[in-house]
Amino acid sequence: MPFIELESLEKTFTVRRKAGLFRRERREVRAVDGISFGVERGEMVGYIGPNGAGKSTTIKMLTGILTPTGGRLRVAGIDPSRERTRLAQRIGVVFGQRTTLWWDLPLKDSYRLMHRMYRIPDARYRENLDRCVELLELGELLDVPVRQLSLGQRMRGDIAAALLHDPEVLYLDEPTIGLDVVSKARVREFLRALNTAQGTTVLLTTHDLTDIEQLCSRVMVIDHGRLMYDGELAGLHAVGESERLLVVDLERELPPIDVPGARFVRAEGPRQWLAFPATSSAAPLVAEVAANHPLLDLSVREPDIETVIAKMYGGTRDERRESLM
Numbered sequence: 001m002p003f004i005e006l007e008s009l010e011k012t013f014t015v016r017r018k019a020g021l022f023r024r025e026r027r028e029v030r031a032v033d034g035i036s037f038g039v040e041r042g043e044m045v046g047y048i049g050p051n052g053a054g055k056s057t058t059i060k061m062l063t064g065i066l067t068p069t070g071g072r073l074r075v076a077g078i079d080p081s082r083e084r085t086r087l088a089q090r091i092g093v094v095f096g097q098r099t100t101l102w103w104d105l106p107l108k109d110s111y112r113l114m115h116r117m118y119r120i121p122d123a124r125y126r127e128n129l130d131r132c133v134e135l136l137e138l139g140e141l142l143d144v145p146v147r148q149l150s151l152g153q154r155m156r157g158d159i160a161a162a163l164l165h166d167p168e169v170l171y172l173d174e175p176t177i178g179l180d181v182v183s184k185a186r187v188r189e190f191l192r193a194l195n196t197a198q199g200t201t202v203l204l205t206t207h208d209l210t211d212i213e214q215l216c217s218r219v220m221v222i223d224h225g226r227l228m229y230d231g232e233l234a235g236l237h238a239v240g241e242s243e244r245l246l247v248v249d250l251e252r253e254l255p256p257i258d259v260p261g262a263r264f265v266r267a268e269g270p271r272q273w274l275a276f277p278a279t280s281s282a283a284p285l286v287a288e289v290a291a292n293h294p295l296l297d298l299s300v301r302e303p304d305i306e307t308v309i310a311k312m313y314g315g316t317r318d319e320r321r322e323s324l325m
């Protein structure tokens with residue numbers, strides 16, 4: 001049996017809204033509309049989709065915060081909404097947009113409280129804390145109140161907090177949102193190491209396809225509460241014929257770069273944008289551009305999730321929306 005198992009999982013919300021002066025209309029929102037998948041122990045899976053697709057609702061059911069209105073769900077053999085407390089000992093959750101840390105307390109006091117709340121044996125707590133402090137470089141931050149931490153520091157603090165009780169599965173909801181490039185790289189590196197060393201199962205929700213590319217061998221795409229794709233990221237790019245962008249900073253303004261395998265998109269002074277298929281490697285293209293042009297800098301941008309998904313269906317998301325109405 002997979003470690004995480006969903007079978008035709010559903011969640012419907014009933015919302016009331018005003019439909020005139022005295023009348024209220026009841027409307028059903030199918031946030032999760034019959035999703036089935038299995039995740040094996042030790043897998044690192046991306047769970048992506050446009051805003052309002054149903055990602056957070058799924059995660060909330062996986063943690064037991066929300067009760068499904070249909071279907072079946074098991075995490076480590078446990079029914080989350082029935083045995084939420086027992087499950088809490090085995091899972092860790094990090095929400096990028098919210099903190100589980102105590103705002104006014106120094107970081108280390110939040111950890112002490114977690115120690116007691118989760119009844120973590122002393123030796124294990126020490127060991128886990130030391131490891132997280134070292135790998136997430138938290139040493140100098142332990143005495144700082146959480147409200148004084150930068151977003152990247154707070155995120156690292158939150159990830160440590162979620163791991164002190166040795167969870168077997170970690171849910172991460174937008175763990176790199178708003179972080180600068182260096183902080184993103186640190187968080188990704190840590191998660192990769194955690195997965196390799198501890199075998200922690202990770203389910204990752206993100207709007208940043210680079211997170212997926214660097215961390216997950218498998219990605220699931222959800223839209224309108226349904227699973228639209230389950231497979232490798234490369235396969236998703238192939239289905240959507242998506243393109244990555246090479247942003248080239250030249251020493252001076254030059255005519256459009258013309259290299260095989262890429263398409264000139266636009267120029268702004270000495271900066272040029274070239275598009276190339278997301279399924280091919282950037283390395284030969286970078287080598288070719290660097291060999292024949294005076295370069296200052298280069299970067300590769302992943303397509304955004306909305307574009308990839310829209311292309312997957314053919315046509316734009318708005319066109320598709322209209323066809324659904």
Ligand SMILES: Nc1ncnc2c1ncn2[C@@H]1O[C@H](COP(=O)(O)OP(=O)(O)OP(=O)(O)O)[C@@H](O)[C@H]1O
Nearest residue numbers: 013015029031049050051052053054055056057058
């Ligand atoms: N408590 C609730 N009551 C009513 N509707 C809800 C509730 N929570 C979520 N929804 C609706 O369910 C749908 C799915 O929402 P959900 O938050 O799961 O999406 P999401 O994929 O996490 O989006 P985002 O990327 O914006 O966080 C949306 O239409 C949302 O408005």
